[in-house]
Amino acid sequence: xxxxxxxxxxxxxxxxxxxxxxxxxxxxxxxxxxxxxxxxxxxxxxxxxxxxxxxxxxxxxxxxxxxxxxxxxxxxxxxxxxxxxxxxxxxxxxxxxxxxxxxxxxxxxxxxxxxxxxxxxxxxxxxxxxxxxxxxxxxxxxxxxxxxxxxxxxxxxxxxxxxxxxxx
Numbered sequence: 001x002x003x004x005x006x007x008x009x010x011x012x013x014x015x016x017x018x019x020x021x022x023x024x025x026x027x028x029x030x031x032x033x034x035x036x037x038x039x040x041x042x043x044x045x046x047x048x049x050x051x052x053x054x055x056x057x058x059x060x061x062x063x064x065x066x067x068x069x070x071x072x073x074x075x076x077x078x079x080x081x082x083x084x085x086x087x088x089x090x091x092x093x094x095x096x097x098x099x100x101x102x103x104x105x106x107x108x109x110x111x112x113x114x115x116x117x118x119x120x121x122x123x124x125x126x127x128x129x130x131x132x133x134x135x136x137x138x139x140x141x142x143x144x145x146x147x148x149x150x151x152x153x154x155x156x157x158x159x160x161x162x163x164x165x166x167x168x
Contacts, residue, residue: 006048013046016056025059036063040073044080057081068164071124089110091121092129095136106137 006008016039019026026039033098043056057077063069067093088110112116118128126132 009042009045010048012042013049013052013056016042016046017052020059022058025056025063027063027066027070029068036069036073040069040076043077047080047084050081050084053077053081053084072126075121075124075126083109091124091126092117092132093126106133108133 016026019039023030026035028036031039040060043053043060046053046056057074060069060074060077064071065076075091076093079091079093082089083094092111092114093109094109095106096109098105118130121127121129121132
């Protein structure tokens with residue numbers, strides 16, 4: 001299952017890369033809010049090509065400055081790039097499922113300067129960490145998705161969960 005998903009992520013990233021190279025970031029005025037959100041999801045999952053993911057980040061940053069994307073969308077990709085490079089995230093948008101114990105649990109990946117996290121989140125339009133964590137826990141851990149995921153993957157850890165799918 002994860003092999004097919006990773007191939008789809010790679011294919012989608014290459015396609016988005018062609019769009020960004022020709023036209024710039026697919027912003028809200030060109031592709032609508034849903035289209036821009038989909039492009040962000042592709043950029044977040046472009047881990048297999050860090051250079052391309054870095055180009056997405058730069059194009060998305062410019063789009064956010066022009067009002068074609070939200071600062072929160074840029075923050076999600078920024079955090080993903082940092083986490084993928086083994087560095088602490090800034091905005092606290094990247095989580096992983098830990099399948100240890102009954103039902104597993106959601107764990108925030110390392111954050112730089114945790115005491116200032118909510119301040120940074122507010123600067124990009126994200127809700128306080130505690131509120132978002134509660135929503136994510138309820139959404140993911142109250143459902144059977146974690147236990148069914150564990151049974152389908154033999155207990156293997158899935159890739160990081162990003163908050164982007166649940167943010168405005």
